[in-house]
Amino acid sequence: MTIGLDMMGGDFAPLEAMKGALHYLQEADHPATLVLVGDEPTLDELISEYKVPEDKIKLVHAEQVIDMHEHPTKALKEKPKSSIAIGFHLLASGNIDAFISAGNTGAMLVGALFSIKALEGVLRPTISTIIPKENGGTGLLLDVGLNADCKPEQLNQFAVMGSVFAQTILGIENPKVGLMNVGEEEGKGNLLCQATYPLLKENKHINFVGNLEGRDVFLDKADVMVCEGFTGNIILKLAESLYDITQRKKIQHEYFDRFNFENYGGTPVLGVNKPVIIGHGISQAKSFKNMIVLAQKMIDKKVMQRMKEELV
Amino acid sequence: MTIGLDMMGGDFAPLEAMKGALHYLQEADHPATLVLVGDEPTLDELISEYKVPEDKIKLVHAEQVIDMHEHPTKALKEKPKSSIAIGFHLLASGNIDAFISAGNTGAMLVGALFSIKALEGVLRPTISTIIPKENGGTGLLLDVGLNADCKPEQLNQFAVMGSVFAQTILGIENPKVGLMNVGEEEGKGNLLCQATYPLLKENKHINFVGNLEGRDVFLDKADVMVCEGFTGNIILKLAESLYDITQRKKIQHEYFDRFNFENYGGTPVLGVNKPVIIGHGISQAKSFKNMIVLAQKMIDKKVMQRMKEELV
Numbered sequence: 181m182t183i184g185l186d187m188m189g190g191d192f193a194p195l196e197a198m199k200g201a202l203h204y205l206q207e208a209d210h211p212a213t214l215v216l217v218g219d220e221p222t223l224d225e226l227i228s229e230y231k232v233p234e235d236k237i238k239l240v241h242a243e244q245v246i247d248m249h250e251h252p253t254k255a256l257k258e259k260p261k262s263s264i265a266i267g268f269h270l271l272a273s274g275n276i277d278a279f280i281s282a283g284n285t286g287a288m289l290v291g292a293l294f295s296i297k298a299l300e301g302v303l304r305p306t307i308s309t310i311i312p313k314e315n316g317g318t319g320l321l322l323d324v325g326l327n328a329d330c331k332p333e334q335l336n337q338f339a340v341m342g343s344v345f346a347q348t349i350l351g352i353e354n355p356k357v358g359l360m361n362v363g364e365e366e367g368k369g370n371l372l373c374q375a376t377y378p379l380l381k382e383n384k385h386i387n388f389v390g391n392l393e394g395r396d397v398f399l400d401k402a403d404v405m406v407c408e409g410f411t412g413n414i415i416l417k418l419a420e421s422l423y424d425i426t427q428r429k430k431i432q433h434e435y436f437d438r439f440n441f442e443n444y445g446g447t448p449v450l451g452v453n454k455p456v457i458i459g460h461g462i463s464q465a466k467s468f469k470n471m472i473v474l475a476q477k478m479i480d481k482k483v484m485q486r487m488k489e490e491l492v
Numbered sequence: 493m494t495i496g497l498d499m500m501g502g503d504f505a506p507l508e509a510m511k512g513a514l515h516y517l518q519e520a521d522h523p524a525t526l527v528l529v530g531d532e533p534t535l536d537e538l539i540s541e542y543k544v545p546e547d548k549i550k551l552v553h554a555e556q557v558i559d560m561h562e563h564p565t566k567a568l569k570e571k572p573k574s575s576i577a578i579g580f581h582l583l584a585s586g587n588i589d590a591f592i593s594a595g596n597t598g599a600m601l602v603g604a605l606f607s608i609k610a611l612e613g614v615l616r617p618t619i620s621t622i623i624p625k626e627n628g629g630t631g632l633l634l635d636v637g638l639n640a641d642c643k644p645e646q647l648n649q650f651a652v653m654g655s656v657f658a659q660t661i662l663g664i665e666n667p668k669v670g671l672m673n674v675g676e677e678e679g680k681g682n683l684l685c686q687a688t689y690p691l692l693k694e695n696k697h698i699n700f701v702g703n704l705e706g707r708d709v710f711l712d713k714a715d716v717m718v719c720e721g722f723t724g725n726i727i728l729k730l731a732e733s734l735y736d737i738t739q740r741k742k743i744q745h746e747y748f749d750r751f752n753f754e755n756y757g758g759t760p761v762l763g764v765n766k767p768v769i770i771g772h773g774i775s776q777a778k779s780f781k782n783m784i785v786l787a788q789k790m791i792d793k794k795v796m797q798r799m800k801e802e803l804v
Contacts (some may be wrong), residue, residue, distance in 0.1 A: 314737050325674055328682035362637055362725040370640035370722045394729030398737060410682045411723055413674040415730065417706030422734070425626050425710060425747070433743050 189283020200468020445470030501595020512780020
């Protein structure tokens with residue numbers, strides 16, 4: 181198993197990416213081989229300095245970097261030797277089994293959508309976020325921004341993909357799936373929800389528990405919460421802001437500590453053929469390590485394969 | 493000036509409604525006459541018991557009550573002698589200048605939409621909520637659930653109505669208006685936002701500051717935050733749940749105390765000819781008093797008239 185890591189992406193690259201890789205190699209029972217993509221001389225120096233075990237890494241030189249604020253499509257086209265472009269090339273050609281970057285999010289999404297293929301039958305891939313539940317558990321909200329406008333059939337697929345992810349990665353047996361809405365009863369909501377509800381209700385591949393309201397996001401009513409990317413993105417960023425607000429106001433509580441989304445390492449793109457994980461720009465060693473762990477788990481558990489089977 | 497109050501609506505009616513009315517009459521500099529609608533014998537007893545000054549109140553008997561869980565349209569039709577039906581009758585016929593109830597929300601909305609008229613030119617009335625800003629200020633979010641699906645022209649009108657409300661009632665000069673969205677730049681978002689942005693940008697009646705993201709809801713970026721009722725309702729209920737969560741987890745902080753939406757008294761319906769205010773079912777004396785104060789302020793400041801002028 182080989183996992184590709186963009187060493188040039190993120191505010192603290194390549195140092196924190198290298199430290200994350202090192203911690204992964206030190207801590208994992210059966211570490212995958214890491215393919216580190218970036219400026220080779222810089223990486224070589226760090227490898228010596230931090231004594232990274234060289235038998236478990238491979239270097240792939242990338243002489244360009246896509247900056248955080250570059251236009252994604254344009255940058256991918258104009259910088260074929262960038263670490264992100266090379267990473268997706270390696271992924272598409274089968275030289276790595278997963279690809280991780282904390283670099284330009286747009287470029288990562290464009291790369292995931294166009295360099296590797298969507299799973300057979302998937303209308304649109306999706307991105308999700310972990311939601312810290314009040315009872316200590318963990319929920320999954322999707323889509324959180326890749327698809328601002330959705331069709332009912334897409335939400336139905338998000339429900340299946342989210343369900344598989346919750347089972348295989350979050351370890352939730354028979355995850356409860358809910359539809360983000362504005363009322364509890366069937367028939368409530370906007371036109372999209374009204375059309376989506378019957379699809380979810382009839383879907384044999386999920387454990388549908390009905391509509392969710394805003395007050396249910398942090399409660400235990402559902403493990404997998406499905407919505408279009410507009411609503412999901414607003415919920416995600418609002419939840420992220422709670423951590424910042426409690427930090428600024430010096431409100432210390434373990435519950436709000438769990439709103440520090442850096443801890444979760446990154447957002448996997450679901451519905452594509454191979455694991456692609458997008459990290460926060462501010463990712464540090466711990467995030468990079470967690471992203472590599474997540475990628476390994478997604479490969480180990482054959483998450484993509486499971487999704488494909490459930491989507492039939 | 494006369495303000496109608498449904499004495500039978502809410503979990504603690506009629507006692508808390510009566511106490512709220514009494515506190516209002518005791519505390520207001522120039523109190524309006526209150527028209528108390530409900531079961532006359534019960535109200536008479538409470539008036540004696542609490543020594544409510546009888547020169548400032550009028551009783552209107554209502555022998556029926558619409559329960560919290562009745563179907564709104566059906567209930568209004570089948571219970572013409574209910575306090576809500578009579579209240580709207582008094583409002584439509586000009587016998588009262590505003591109507592307040594903490595009863596069946598759906599019946600209040602249906603009553604507001606069909607018993608009294610929408611302001612000239614208003615496509616759809618709207619309901620809003622107060623948002624506690626991190627800096628101690630107060631924002632306004634609308635629509636929060638009356639219109640789950642919206643057209644760009646509706647959002648443009650919500651922006652104007654919200655702006656007038658923020659100026660006249662919240663006392664915010666030249667309120668900043670923002671569009672709830674998933675990215676900062678013009679052109680971002682779902683199809684609705686993409687079509688709404690240019691309307692807001694060209695609208696001379698508002699101070700448009702651009703797109704907002706989820707993280708801006710509690711920040712100072714905009715005073716008036718505009719969205720369709722689906723997103724707004726989810727944000728509102730999520731915000732309400734934060735108060736409950738912090739209470740349950742014993743997280744004490746004045747900022748989260750401001751998420752106790754009971755304090756705000758009620759939600760006015762904007763875009764109709766006369767003030768209609770809908771209270772929480774759990775309203776107690778303080779909420780009722782605050783709703784009466786709000787109704788008086790809306791009449792005093794000619795909020796509806798101002799909206800009509802700005803919407804031209």
